[in-house]
Amino acid sequence: MEALFQQFLAWVAAHPGWANLILFLTALAESLAIVGVLVPGVLIMLVAGALIAAGVLDLHLAWAAATLGAVLGDALSYALGRVLKDHVRRIWPFSRHPESLVRGERFFARYGVKSVVFGRFVGPIRAVVPLIAGTMGMGVRRFLVANVLSAVVWAPAYLLPGIVFGASLTLAAEAATRLVILALIL
Numbered sequence: 001m002e003a004l005f006q007q008f009l010a011w012v013a014a015h016p017g018w019a020n021l022i023l024f025l026t027a028l029a030e031s032l033a034i035v036g037v038l039v040p041g042v043l044i045m046l047v048a049g050a051l052i053a054a055g056v057l058d059l060h061l062a063w064a065a066a067t068l069g070a071v072l073g074d075a076l077s078y079a080l081g082r083v084l085k086d087h088v089r090r091i092w093p094f095s096r097h098p099e100s101l102v103r104g105e106r107f108f109a110r111y112g113v114k115s116v117v118f119g120r121f122v123g124p125i126r127a128v129v130p131l132i133a134g135t136m137g138m139g140v141r142r143f144l145v146a147n148v149l150s151a152v153v154w155a156p157a158y159l160l161p162g163i164v165f166g167a168s169l170t171l172a173a174e175a176a177t178r179l180v181i182l183a184l185i186l
Contacts, residue, residue, distance in 0.1 A: 001008050001161040002046050005174065005185040013056045014016020016038060016056070016057055016058065016059040016061070016166070017104070019020040019048070019051065019056075019057055019062075020057070020062060020064075020065040021065070022044070022063040023045075023048050023051065023065040023066050023069065024041060024066070024068055024069040025069060026041050026044045026045070026066075026069065026184035027041065027045075027066040027067070027068075027069030027070040027073065028069035028070070028072050028073040028076075029041070029063070029068075029069075029073065029184065030070070030073065030167065031069070031070045031071075031072075031073025031074045031076075031077065031125070031126065031130070032073045032076060032077055032125065032127060033076075033077035033080055033127050033128060033130065033131040034083070034092075034093065034127060035127065036073070036087070036096060036126055038148075041158075042123075042158065045066065045128045045159055045162060046057060046158075046161055046162040046165065047160015047162060048062050048066070048159060048162060049158075049159040049160060049161060049163040049164075049165065050162045050163070050166030051162075051166070052159060052162070052163050052166065053162070053163045053164075053165070053166025054166050055061055056070055059083075059163075059186070062155075062183055063155050063156055063158060065105070065124070066151075066155035066158070067152055067154075069150055069153045070174050071151045073130075073148055074116075074120075074130040074147045074151070075147060077127065077131045078131065078134040078138075078143050078147070079132060079134060080134060081131040081132060081133060081136075082134040082135070082137075083133065083134075084134075085153065086135070087134050088101065088131065088135050089101065092175070099130070099179075100128065101128070103125075103142075104125055104128045104129060104131075104132045105132055105136065105163040107125060107129070107132075108129060108133060108136055108138075109121070110131045113138070113143075113145075114146075115129050115132075115133070115144045116129055116133055116146035116147060116150060117146050117149065117150040118139075120150040120151065121150075121154060121157070125162065143175025155169075
């Protein structure tokens with residue numbers, strides 16, 4: 001298992017562009033209406049953070065890739081909402097579970113622009129709020145400002161746990177080595 005992990009790290013180190021593309025596509029897919037519910041974005045962001053801590057990925061490039069993917073995914077969902085308007089109710093899963101759309105609309109009506117920012121960080125509504133913002137006619141400029149600002153904060157917030165985890169593994173390995181040496185000396 002460790003050999004496989006080492007091969008994976010070597011591949012990512014040799015091809016960081018591919019890793020950042022995967023990060024971009026994950027953030028994009030996770031932000032797309034309906035699709036985002038099915039994508040394990042949090043897990044992939046955690047792995048990317050650990051790779052940053054290991055020095056395999058560059059923090060700034062990973063941050064940019066995740067941010068751009070999230071902005072584009074939300075923008076596409078918003079545009080879809082603007083085009084479809086009330087027809088969204090006829091599309092699965094909303095046709096079978098209209099209560100999720102109603103809850104999202106109430107959330108959007110209550111918080112407005114803030115719902116786009118808050119929604120970015122709340123799993124179940126992350127992929128729905130931009131769609132609802134479009135269906136409810138939120139202005140493009142207001143949506144884009146909230147979308148970009150929230151994505152800039154969201155990316156490092158989701159990468160940070162992986163960075164901490166990766167750094168803790170490195171510290172644990174160093175401590176384990178020292179403990180073995182100390183045990184041998186004793």
